[in-house]
Each structure stands twice: as structure tokens, then as C-alpha cells.
Amino acid sequence: MSAKIVYPGSFDPLTNGHLNIIERANTIFDNIIIAVFNNPGKEHLFSMEERVVQVEKAVSHLPDVQVDSFSGLAVDYVIQQNADAILRGLRAVSDFEGELQMATMNKELEEEVETIFLMTDSRFGFLSSSLIKEVASLNGSISQFVPEHIEQAILDKLQSK
Numbered sequence: 062m063s064a065k066i067v068y069p070g071s072f073d074p075l076t077n078g079h080l081n082i083i084e085r086a087n088t089i090f091d092n093i094i095i096a097v098f099n100n101p102g103k104e105h106l107f108s109m110e111e112r113v114v115q116v117e118k119a120v121s122h123l124p125d126v127q128v129d130s131f132s133g134l135a136v137d138y139v140i141q142q143n144a145d146a147i148l149r150g151l152r153a154v155s156d157f158e159g160e161l162q163m164a165t166m167n168k169e170l171e172e173e174v175e176t177i178f179l180m181t182d183s184r185f186g187f188l189s190s191s192l193i194k195e196v197a198s199l200n201g202s203i204s205q206f207v208p209e210h211i212e213q214a215i216l217d218k219l220q221s222k
């Protein structure tokens with residue numbers, strides 16, 4: 062049996078923490094779809110199209126990883142893609158409550174869609190997209206936290222604001 066998993070998220074922008082989850086999942090699952098969530102109600106630094114292109118470039122070395130975008134319910138997207146489960150990353154205890162709530166709700170909505178969690182690598186436990194944006198906006202170096210093309214995109218975006 063081949064396993065196909067969907068990794069949904071905002072990825073605004075993708076960080077080395079996300080990339081680590083993707084690379085590790087790639088050694089376990091046959092196919093991964095990174096699904097950039099299009100949430101019109103939320104303010105993002107990057108448009109959905111920009112985020113998709115950034116993620117595509119970051120995972121171009123991984124042949125079994127696809128990038129897509131979706132709106133609406135993640136469980137509906139998983140079923141539409143004929144995938145087996147949702148993948149999420151877990152950092153601190155603070156992630157746990159929200160993720161448990163979301164995974165439980167998703168199970169209520171679609172009993173057959175499981176959520177699988179990978180623990181963050183300790184090197185990335187402190188990394189979040191919002192912290193990266195905050196550090197960059199205060200002129201701190203973010204080069205060790207995101208791929209180079211994403212660092213450049215953040216700097217360009219902040220300069221154009």
C-alpha cells in the first residue's frame with residue numbers, strides 16, 4: 062500500500078522547521094502534498110501564489126513532494142486528493158492544545174481522515190513564521206532560519222512596505 066499525506070498550513074513563509082518536517086515525512090510516506098491554505102480572512106505577508114512558488118522552490122530536491130493550495134476544509138481537500146491522512150508538526154506544549162482540538166474536530170467531520178504528528182527537531186522548536194517576520198522587521202538576521210530565496214523575499218517585501 063502506498064501512503065499519501067497532506068501537510069496543510071499557512072506557510073507565511075515556509076521556515077527551516079517546516080522543511081525539516083517535510084524532509085522527515087518524505088522518508089516515511091510515498092507522496093506528500095504540501096497544501097498552502099488560502100484563508101481570505103487572515104492577513105498574510107505573502108499572497109497564496111507567492112507562498113506556493115516559494116515552497117515549490119524549497120522542495121524542488123524532493124521528487125515525491127507536490128505543492129498545491131486549497132481553501133475550505135482540510136478534510137474535504139484530503140478526500141478530494143484521495144490522500145490517507147493529514148500531517149502536522151508539533152513544537153511546544155502550546156501547540157498541543159490547538160492541534161488536539163483541530164484533529165478532534167476533523168475526526169468529527171470525517172471519521173476516516175487521521176491526523177499524524179511529527180515532533181519538531183529540537184533545533185527548530187523555537188521557530189515560527191511569525192517570529193521570523195518579527196525579527197526581520199526589526200533588522201535581525203534570519204538567514205539561518207529560512208531558505209535563502211525566502212530570506213530574500215522577506216527582505217524585498219519589507220522594503221516595499
Ligand code: ADP
Nearest residue numbers: 069070071072073078079149150151181185188
Ligand atoms: P498554521 O497556520 O496552519 O498553523 P503554519 O504554517 O504555521 O500553519 O504551520 C503548519 C504546520 O507546521 C503546523 O502543524 C505547525 O505546528 C508546524 N510547524 C510550524 N513551525 C514548525 C517548526 N519549527 N517545527 C515543527 N513544526 C512546525
